Every structure is written in structure tokens, then in C-alpha cells.
Amino acid sequence: MKRSGEVIIEKVLALSGIITILTTLGIIWVLISESAGFFADIPLTDFLFDTEWTPLFAEKHYGILPLLSGTFLTTLIAISTALPMGIIIAVYLSEYADKRFRRTVKPMLEILAAVPTVVYGFFALTVVTPFLQQFIPSLGSFNALSAGLVMGIMIIPVISSLSEDALYAVPKSLREASYGMGATKFQTSFKVVVPAASSGILVSVILGIARAIGETMVVAIAAGQQPNLTLDPRQTVETITAYIVQVSLGDVQHGSLEYKTVFAAGITLFVFTFLLNNVSFWIKKKYQEKYE
Amino acid sequence: MKHIEAKNVNVYYGENHVLKDIDLTIKENTVTAFIGPSGCGKSTFLRTLNRMNDYIDTFRKKGKIFIEGKDIYDKKVRVEELRRKVGMVFQKPNPFPKSIFENVAYGLKIHGISNKMEINETVEKSLKQAALWNEVKDKLDKPALSLSGGQQQRLCIARTLAVKPSIILMDEPASALDPISTAKIEELIQELKEKYTIVIVTHNMQQAARISDRTAFFYMGELVEYDKTSVLFTNPSNKQTENYITGRFG
Numbered sequence: 001m002k003r004s005g006e007v008i009i010e011k012v013l014a015l016s017g018i019i020t021i022l023t024t025l026g027i028i029w030v031l032i033s034e035s036a037g038f039f040a041d042i043p044l045t046d047f048l049f050d051t052e053w054t055p056l057f058a059e060k061h062y063g064i065l066p067l068l069s070g071t072f073l074t075t076l077i078a079i080s081t082a083l084p085m086g087i088i089i090a091v092y093l094s095e096y097a098d099k100r101f102r103r104t105v106k107p108m109l110e111i112l113a114a115v116p117t118v119v120y121g122f123f124a125l126t127v128v129t130p131f132l133q134q135f136i137p138s139l140g141s142f143n144a145l146s147a148g149l150v151m152g153i154m155i156i157p158v159i160s161s162l163s164e165d166a167l168y169a170v171p172k173s174l175r176e177a178s179y180g181m182g183a184t185k186f187q188t189s190f191k192v193v194v195p196a197a198s199s200g201i202l203v204s205v206i207l208g209i210a211r212a213i214g215e216t217m218v219v220a221i222a223a224g225q226q227p228n229l230t231l232d233p234r235q236t237v238e239t240i241t242a243y244i245v246q247v248s249l250g251d252v253q254h255g256s257l258e259y260k261t262v263f264a265a266g267i268t269l270f271v272f273t274f275l276l277n278n279v280s281f282w283i284k285k286k287y288q289e290k291y292e
Numbered sequence: 293m294k295h296i297e298a299k300n301v302n303v304y305y306g307e308n309h310v311l312k313d314i315d316l317t318i319k320e321n322t323v324t325a326f327i328g329p330s331g332c333g334k335s336t337f338l339r340t341l342n343r344m345n346d347y348i349d350t351f352r353k354k355g356k357i358f359i360e361g362k363d364i365y366d367k368k369v370r371v372e373e374l375r376r377k378v379g380m381v382f383q384k385p386n387p388f389p390k391s392i393f394e395n396v397a398y399g400l401k402i403h404g405i406s407n408k409m410e411i412n413e414t415v416e417k418s419l420k421q422a423a424l425w426n427e428v429k430d431k432l433d434k435p436a437l438s439l440s441g442g443q444q445q446r447l448c449i450a451r452t453l454a455v456k457p458s459i460i461l462m463d464e465p466a467s468a469l470d471p472i473s474t475a476k477i478e479e480l481i482q483e484l485k486e487k488y489t490i491v492i493v494t495h496n497m498q499q500a501a502r503i504s505d506r507t508a509f510f511y512m513g514e515l516v517e518y519d520k521t522s523v524l525f526t527n528p529s530n531k532q533t534e535n536y537i538t539g540r541f542g
Contacts, residue, residue: 171386173382173384173386174386174388174389176344176380176382176386177382177386177387177388177448177451178388178398178402179344179347179375180342180344180375180379180380180382180452181375181376181379181398181399181402181451181452181455182372182373182374182375182376182399182402182403182455183372183399183402184372184402187402191398191401191402192388192398195388195389195390196388196389
């Protein structure tokens, strides 16, 4: 016989697990059922191929492409900033820095991830944009470039920290083999250690991308709220997340078609982040098999 | 000809005095075995010969080591050039997680050789020298990690040969392998000695007796006895050596 206290604890633990799963299922259910209402009125082909997104205007269009391009553009800028920086930082910390420096700096970098994103948003709007305008006069006061750059800085810790873990886990024997043939530290780092850690680095990049796609405050504040099918980083764009904020904060009537657009946008976002998370999970699993 | 010459070498790890007054000369085209119980300093000494200990923060060395007449710890020596000349094979096979071909080509590429023909030829030649060519010639693009342990170790030897060293240091190269793979490695060492000077650390005294021309017995950081293998194993002049090779301790 188990003691009754233990039975209660077991139940409580199981319940917490079940609540998490139920919440996730609930979110998916709401997304699907509400966007089903949207797609009952708007054909899927309009949603996927129309090049304008104007549900809040008199002349309504429901093409997701401008929001997707906005998300894609800011994410691309963010990842192009974060990837080189993140990997250079990771290589430095793992291969070059002495142990004490690594122990101090790594947690400090992770603090970057703890800054509230709204602060990043205002930093982009009030510091980065005016600064960049000195060099690029045609830069709008809301633009994809500043938002993307700042978002890139924000996800550096995601990439540098996870990549550093992956680099650090590469067996010392591989480094020795490389040095033993007369390779320099630089050659060893970039031709042996980085490739050997590539799957771990890839996972960090995918998680960084997922973070950038789902990021809301920075783009809502600094990139603007004007759906725009463009890949010009100087222009105002609206991302999926920024649109959801815009409608949720506005006075759109509950249950109306405008209201349901939020869920259609939301499910699109969900599909992307869900896929990315799964890909990273799959890579991680494969990688572990290889090294054990 | 003297190929390696150590003069009064002392090594410290922090306060720890791990090698004491080592004097030793190794001739060209010979196999020299370093034997002795764990912690006797034989691996440390091997690693001072290609400056692998440079990466240990607390490492300090006194005395001089000459290879082909040059002081290898001289400030003017580029450690990358030294290691190109003094190759190393490690205890556990450590191929890179790349293809078989790339593993052997790596050393050439880092030394700036980009001519495809030259790389292809050297890869083939090195794999042949390491007695691995026939087993891998049809799958050069396969991952090196798909090979067996013994094949991986011969790949590591091929990889070392590719950069054309004159000395090969081997740190217990067969200790992680099965008897058949071990026999192949030993056979290979005999062949390689015609062109290279080989220094091998081993725990296995039969192995030292089988393959080496000269044997050095290390104990507690000292070079106790260094002689022809046939002499050292049949008629050791030192009591400690005799106790060790007859299995009374170690």
C-alpha cells in the first residue's frame, strides 16, 4: 500500500501535466474553430494569393502575403545579424576565451535575453532608426531594417549560448588531432570544431528564427503597422504578429469577420513556428544518436 | 643519424615535477618504445616532442629538445611546422566527423595545398601506406565514423602520413583495438619504419618487445633504462626494469 500523501502528490503532478496539454489543445482548438469561420467566408485561394491585406478598410482584401513578407523580411534581417555575431561569440567563448572569462561573460550575454522586448522596440524606434537615417536618408521612421537589426541583437544570446554549448561538447580529441597535423587554432576552430557542432548550431539558428517570427513588440513598435508587400528594408512593413496586436487592441467587434482575421493570421504563424520547432527537435534527436 | 635528442629535460605541471633529467637520443628509421606504469611520464615526454603540452596552462619545461638538430622550443620555431614534421596518432581513434577522403585531405588543405590532382594522389598514396586503401577505395565519400575501430585508427595514421612527417609519435595506438586490428597496426609500424622514425608509448610489454628496436623504461618521472629492446627485455641492467618487465609491479 502506498502512503496516501504520496498518492496525492502523484495526482497533483499528473494534473499539472494534463493542464499544460489541455491548454495547448485548447489554443489549437480555438485557432482552428475561429479561423474555420474566416475561411467559410473567404476562399483559401484569396487568402494565399491576394497581394493586399486590408480587412480594416472600406475596400477589403484578405491576402496574407503582405503580412508574410513583412515577417519574412524582418526575420531575415534579424537572422543575418544574429547568425554571424552569435557564431563568432560562441567560437570565441568556447575556443579562445579562458575559463574564467567564459564563466563571467556567458551569463552576461544571457541577460540580453532578459531585457523586456518592449524596451528593444523603443530602442529601435528612438535610437537605431534616427542613427541609421543619417546614412540612409530615405529610411522611413517606421521600417523593417531597424526592427530587424534590433531583433537580431535580441536573439544573439539564443544562438551564441546554444551554439557555444554545442561547440564546447565537441570532444577534445578532435581538436588534438587537428593541432597534431599542424593546424592553427583558427583552422581547428572553423574547419573541425564548427563543422562537428553543425547540427547543434543549426538547432540554435532554427530556434532563433522561430523566436524572430513570433516576436511581437519590437516589430509592432518599430516596423510600423502598414501591410506592405515589399522586400525593401527601408519601408514600413507589418508582420503577422504586429497585425494581431493591432486588431486585438482596436475596437473591432467580437465575432465579426475582421475579428476572425486575427485567428487566420494566428494559425499561419502557428504553422510556421510549429514546423520550425519540430525540425529543430528532429535534428537534435538525430544528432544525439550520432554521438552516443 | 640522430633524429631526436633530448638534453636534460625536466617537465613540471604546476608544482608537480613529472619528468626528471631526461637524456635520450633516437636514431632515424627506428621504432622506439616507451614503457612504464601509468603516471610514469612516458606520455608526457612523447607530447613534449611535438609540443602538444603547450595547451596545458601549468606546463613548464627546462632543458632542450632537438629534432634534426634544431631546438624545437626555440622562439623562432613555428609550432605548426614542427607538428607537420612530427605527426601524432592518439590512443583512441579520433577521425573527424567528415568523409574518409576529407579526413586524409584535411592536413593538405590546412597547409595550403589546393591542387585537386595532388590531393587525390596524396590521399590514395597515404591510404595505401596505411594499408587501408583496398578496404575503402570504393567508399571514400562515406563518413569516417562508419568504419570499424581498427580501420578508423589506420585512417588516422593515413591522415598523419598525408602531411609528410618524418617522425610519427604514437600514444598507445592499439590499446582501444581488438587483437586482429592490433596485429595489423603492428605490422604497419614495421613497414612504416623504413621511411619514418617511430616513437610509440605502450602499456603492452609484449607489443614493445615485438615491434621496437629500442625501449625506454620510465618510472616516477625518470628514465630508468634505455637500451636495445633485445637487451632490455632479456638482460636488464636495472633491478626496477627487471621487476617491471617480469610483472612484479605495474
